[in-house]
Amino acid sequence: MxxxxxxxxxxxxxxxxxxxxxxxxxxxxxxxxxxxxxxxxxxxxxxxxxxxxxxxxxxxxxxxxxxxxxxxxxxxxxxxxxxxxxxxxxxxxxxxxxxxxxxxxxxxxxxxxxxxxxxxxxxxxxxxxxxxxxxxxxxxxxxxxxxxxxxxxxxxxxxxEMVANVVVPQLLLIVMATAVVWFGISRGLEPLQRLRRAVSDRSHLDLSPIDTHDVPGEVRPLVDEVNELMARLGRTFDFQNRFVADAAHQLKTPVSGLKAQIELALRENDAERVRHSLAQLYISADRLSRLVRQLLSLARNEPGALDAMQLQPLDLNAYALEVSMDWVPQAIKRDIDLGFEGAEHPLVINADRDRLRELINNLIDNAVRYSQPGGRVTVQVGRSDHDQCRLAISDDGPSVPVEERARIFERFHRLLGTQEDGSGLGLAIVSEIATLHGARITLEEDIDGVGNTFSVFFPLRAA
Structure with missing residues (x-):
């Protein structure tokens, strides 16, 4: 029952x-x-x-x-x-x-x-x-x-008889009090009934805030929390919709290219041309794989993903050196001089190891990709003037115009005239990871006037 x-x-x-x-x-x-x-x-x-x-x-x-x-x-x-x-x-x-x-x-x-x-x-x-x-x-x-x-x-x-003379008026008074209390409680709970109707009558797609007009003070915190929950759900749905739109927009072109390469390979009878088509298919599939990874990374690092982060004390000096060493083979392959300039003492920040690795990888990948063969890429870690921890990556690639620097961190934004393959997501991922860590990112010309310097300023962890 x-x-x-x-x-x-x-x-x-x-x-x-x-x-x-x-x-x-x-x-x-x-x-x-x-x-x-x-x-x-x-x-x-x-x-x-x-x-x-x-x-x-x-x-x-x-x-x-x-x-x-x-x-x-x-x-x-x-x-x-x-x-x-x-x-x-x-x-x-x-x-x-x-x-x-x-x-x-x-x-x-x-x-x-x-x-x-x-x-x-x-x-x-x-x-x-x-x-x-x-x-x-x-x-x-x-x-x-x-x-x-x-x-x-x-x-x-x-x-x-004496008890009746005393108790009966009291009983009548209690009956009257019951009626008055029942009426008063019903009237007092009417805002809750209106609130219930306001929620039950709305569409499941309507995530607008509940009107707090005439809501009792005792219930207002609950309504405020519900409104906050709806706001978070709205942001989550926006992230999902934006991710779906981004994925559909970005995957359409490489998938069409893969289909074209496959159709071309199927029509070829010459083994050498089929081999060439398969090589192009491999390059296209590799680009598509990288694009999918970046899209997933972008979704994982949305501002709403803060609850999933695992911040822990981390020596940025040692960790940046560790990540930079992984890029040495790629730099040698492209004839890039990859250098590291660290601080004299450990610089400890609160960071998510996986996300921080992703941030550094994207910045180094961007620097190595757009630097000319024989160029130089330098990773620097030090303390800034404002008592912050500064991670900087300098390259010898084409300088980003001043008017483009504010948009370079937007999704799918690429500079005109670049010949390198890319989706325009790497710096957007870097920007969102920096935001999740409470850091800020800047873009300036390199000290020697050639190339760019991307700097990320992290708050130092309190001793």
Whole structure:
């Protein structure tokens, strides 16, 4: 069986009205106890007066007391429309003078004072009076023990009437309070209902912020978090859509080229020409593979990928040297003088090792690719004037015009007149990785006026 879902309205009513119900129960118990006490006080006086009236019918026969109460007088004295009355009179030596022989013996207590307590008579609860009284009301006369018992019907009725007079108005007040609280909670939760309708009625493609107008202050943080979540989802969808558009745009041309090369190879009968077509296919496939890697890298390094980064302390000086050494064979193959100028001391930054390697690889690849044979590429690591860690890669390639330097880091932007193959994604990847690390990247002419210098400034890790 499915457990009913918790409802805020139900919980609020339970927390507000539950204590009132408990207080009503406690107040009813206290009111009944007090009402019964007052009822006993009122009827105990009448019970005591009956005892005094019975003592007036005790006479002295010489030195022995004698009860002179006829049956008719006793019936009149003990007449009551609601309760039964019982009595018993005994002398000082315990001899019964008259009354009901089944009267239970008196309980102990101060004999100088009348005692009232609850007892049982013939299986029915009674209120018992036990008192020593002088015969005929004469203080000089001998004392006799008087017991008068009365059932509890009118006492209980009076107590419940008093309780009803106290509790019924309170109960009506609680009923009215329940209606008012129910109405107030329903009105107070109306903004939540409007918020629910606003969310349920919108399209799954609508990620616009929820209107916070007239939203209670207690709910506003939740709405703000939902709006922030929608904003993040919107950015993620934008990244995905942009990636799909970029991939479709960039993959269309190389895939078409591959198909053309395959068709050409299929029509050739000369083995040498088929070999040449296969070589071109290999070059095209290699370009396509590189493009796919760069597209995936671009998607992985979107600004929204910050949560997936694993920043850890890293010596940029040693790490840049390690990555640069991997490019020595490629530089030798292209007749490029690849050099490294490191700092005298370790320069520790917080970085993601894989992403930082990708950044350095793209910068060196860009420098080696666009430098002429016999050129020079230098990787430098040092401390900048602003107490930052500077990674710089200088090349002897064509200088980037000043008006193009702001756009060189955009996706798919390539300088006109370059003969090298490329997708225009390498520097865009570098820029986004730098942003993820809280670094900034600049492009300037090389010191000797030939080529370019790309500098990335990383914040130093606190000691």
């Amino acid at each position: 499915r457990k009913p879902e918790p409802r805020l309205q139900r919980k609020l009513l339970a927390w507000l009205l539950g204590p009132l119900a408990v207080l009503l129960v406690l107040d009813t118990g206290a009111a009944y106890w007090n009402s019964l006490r007052f009822s006993n006080l009122a009827y105990d006086r009448a019970l005591y007066e009956i005892g005094r009236e019975i003592v007036l019918h005790v006479k002295l026969d010489g030195m022995q007391p004698r009860l002179d109460l006829s049956e008719a007088a006793g019936n009149i004295l003990l007449l009551d429309q609601e309760d039964l009355l019982f009595y018993r009179v005994a002398s000082e030596d315990g001899k019964a003078l008259g009354g009901d022989a089944e009267m239970p013996p008196p309980r102990g207590g101060d004999p100088a004072k009348p005692r009232f307590y609850r007892d049982a008579m013939r299986g029915e609860p009674v209120r018992m009076l036990v008192a020593w009284m002088p015969i005929g009301g004469n203080p000089e006369a001998p004392m006799v023990l008087v017991q008068v018992a009365e059932t509890l019907h009118k006492r209980t009725r009076l107590a419940w």
